[in-house]
Amino acid sequence: xxxxxxxxxxxxxxxxxxxxxxxxxxxxxxxxxxxxxxxxxxxxxxxxxxxxxxxxxxxxxxxxxxxxxxxxxxxxxxxxxxxxxxxxxxxxxxxxxxxxxxxxxxxxxxxxxxxxxxxxxxxxxxxxxxxxxxxxxxxxxxxxxxxxxxxxxxxxxxxxxxxxxxxxxxxxxxxxxxxxxxxxxxxxxxxxxxxxxxxxxxxxxxxxxxxxxxxxxxxxxxxxxxxxxxxxxxxxxxxxxxxxxxxxxxxxx
Amino acid sequence: xxxxxxxxxxxxxxxxxxxxxxxxxxxxxxxxxxxxxxxxxxxxxxxxxxxxxxxxxxxxxxxxxxxxxxxxxxxxxxxxxxxxxxxxxxxxxxxxxxxxxxxxxxxxxxxxxxxxxxxxxxxxxxxxxxxxxxxxxxxxxxxxxxxxxxxxxxxxxxxxxxxxxxxxxxxxxxxxxxxxxxxxxxxxxxxxxxxxxxxxxxxxxxxxxxxxxxxxxxxxxxxxxxxxxxxxxxx
Numbered sequence: 001x002x003x004x005x006x007x008x009x010x011x012x013x014x015x016x017x018x019x020x021x022x023x024x025x026x027x028x029x030x031x032x033x034x035x036x037x038x039x040x041x042x043x044x045x046x047x048x049x050x051x052x053x054x055x056x057x058x059x060x061x062x063x064x065x066x067x068x069x070x071x072x073x074x075x076x077x078x079x080x081x082x083x084x085x086x087x088x089x090x091x092x093x094x095x096x097x098x099x100x101x102x103x104x105x106x107x108x109x110x111x112x113x114x115x116x117x118x119x120x121x122x123x124x125x126x127x128x129x130x131x132x133x134x135x136x137x138x139x140x141x142x143x144x145x146x147x148x149x150x151x152x153x154x155x156x157x158x159x160x161x162x163x164x165x166x167x168x169x170x171x172x173x174x175x176x177x178x179x180x181x182x183x184x185x186x187x188x189x190x191x192x193x194x195x196x197x198x199x200x201x202x203x204x205x206x207x208x209x210x211x212x213x214x215x216x217x218x219x220x221x222x223x224x225x226x227x228x229x230x231x232x233x234x235x236x237x238x239x240x241x242x243x244x245x246x247x248x249x250x251x252x253x
Numbered sequence: 254x255x256x257x258x259x260x261x262x263x264x265x266x267x268x269x270x271x272x273x274x275x276x277x278x279x280x281x282x283x284x285x286x287x288x289x290x291x292x293x294x295x296x297x298x299x300x301x302x303x304x305x306x307x308x309x310x311x312x313x314x315x316x317x318x319x320x321x322x323x324x325x326x327x328x329x330x331x332x333x334x335x336x337x338x339x340x341x342x343x344x345x346x347x348x349x350x351x352x353x354x355x356x357x358x359x360x361x362x363x364x365x366x367x368x369x370x371x372x373x374x375x376x377x378x379x380x381x382x383x384x385x386x387x388x389x390x391x392x393x394x395x396x397x398x399x400x401x402x403x404x405x406x407x408x409x410x411x412x413x414x415x416x417x418x419x420x421x422x423x424x425x426x427x428x429x430x431x432x433x434x435x436x437x438x439x440x441x442x443x444x445x446x447x448x449x450x451x452x453x454x455x456x457x458x459x460x461x462x463x464x465x466x467x468x469x470x471x472x473x474x475x476x477x478x479x480x481x482x483x484x485x486x487x488x
Contacts, residue, residue, distance in 0.1 A: 065388050085391035096386040099404040099487050108400070112390040142486040157389075 014077040016041045016164060016195055017062060022071035024061055031057055033219040035071070039164070044196040046206040046227065048242070049216035055199040056093070056168050058216065062197065063090050063166050086113055089162040093169045095153035097141035102133055102152055105141045106159055113160040123159060130185065131155035147178030154185045158194070165189060167198040171205065183209060203243070207231070215239045264458035279463055282440040285353055285427070286420040289360030293416050297365045298409065301372025302398045306380045316373065322366030331429030334359045338430065351432040356440070359426040364416040371412040376401050407482040414475045421468060
């Protein structure tokens with residue numbers, strides 16, 4: 001496995017999740033190119049970059065929803081199996097609501113993790129309170145507003161008590177109040193020890209929530225490190241352009 | 254010469270009088286049809302869901318065959334089932350020929366491909382929406398199938414309805430394997446064919462009206478259920 005300088009610099013033990021020379025091809029193009037990185041326990045890592053940089057694709061590769069063309073993804077230093085999948089959860093940009101009630105959506109996630117009976121009922125109630133959706137418990141999930149659906153999606157992802165939560169631009173279509181509620185849910189989970197990996201376009205959100213940042217450009221890691229360091233002294237031209245608010249494309253940073 | 258309206262009037266009179274012979278024929282029709290549709294759903298729903306939700310070698314060929322089987326000629330199915338169940342056939346020892354069970358078998362064979370093929374389409378569409386979320390949940394194959402069938406339940410009611418429509422109107426296969434024996438295997442469709450050939454048009458038309466009424470009632474009930482589910486965003 002290739003050496004990940006960030007992990008070694010910080011003297012960390014085996015990272016929670018690590019990739020080595022990760023590549024992904026589709027339609028004859030290399031969309032993710034030689035990405036080596038590590039995700040450390042209980043950190044909040046922001047993945048940023050222009051449209052088409054490969055952010056969502058990288059998230060799916062890390063979560064195991066896509067098979068890499070080359071390279072590896074390791075969970076606690078090992079090839080991830082079903083246990084790794086159950087220890088992770090993901091919130092998608094457009095939340096997928098099952099054609100069931102709000103509480104049935106939560107119960108379904110618990111059932112997938114083998115939680116039954118009284119425990120399931122109790123944890124469902126707790127999740128409803130956490131997501132401020134108790135009054136909507138029996139409503140069909142698909143009639144909720146966009147913000148409510150995304151809160152339910154986050155609560156559903158967290159209800160199984162994952163070690164690692166992936167979020168793919170969870171607030172991209174939400175107003176500030178709804179965004180605040182999602183950020184509160186994510187920060188509360190982080191405070192309880194959940195490691196966060198989130199794709200965001202919002203620099204303000206990254207500043208509010210991020211510990212580490214990975215800037216992607218054309219499928220490659222342009223820059224990465226502690227968020228404060230990267231924001232203070234960006235080295236890659238695409239990162240500088242982003243931070244300076246200049247317009248740039250995946251081809252012309 | 255006969256007047257259509259005279260015959261219709263007599264047919265309606267027959268329905269209103271609801272004699273024992275008529276009810277026997279209608280009830281046997283419903284028993285055979287509903288049992289066949291239930292069996293076809295038992296086989297076709299999970300089979301269609303499997304084909305719709307998962308990629309496997311030969312899936313395209315299976316789909317082509319399944320779609321082709323939707324147009325199975327009933328008389329051919331009737332003939333094959335007849336050969337299987339006849340005294341010299343491999344299942345002759347069961348003594349099922351010319352019984353309602355033989356009719357149920359024939360109808361199940363006819364309806365199962367319809368249920369499976371339509372289920373495949375419904376589940377394939379839904380799975381396209383759910384696939385990443387299910388993968389993220391780490392769901393096993395049987396849990397995926399169960400969840401997809403449950404969430405598609407209102408659409409699948411329409412699938413079952415299509416199967417019911419095919420079964421309840423079927424005549425060729427049930428005539429061959431059932432024999433249209435009075436008080437034993439005589440159902441609405443075979444009776445209509447027989448009574449028409451005998452010139453007993455009142456009874457034939459009475460059964461036709463009943464057949465149509467049953468089809469309309471079942472359709473209306475399913476559509477109403479589905480419409481309420483759509484309104485509640487469950488479908």
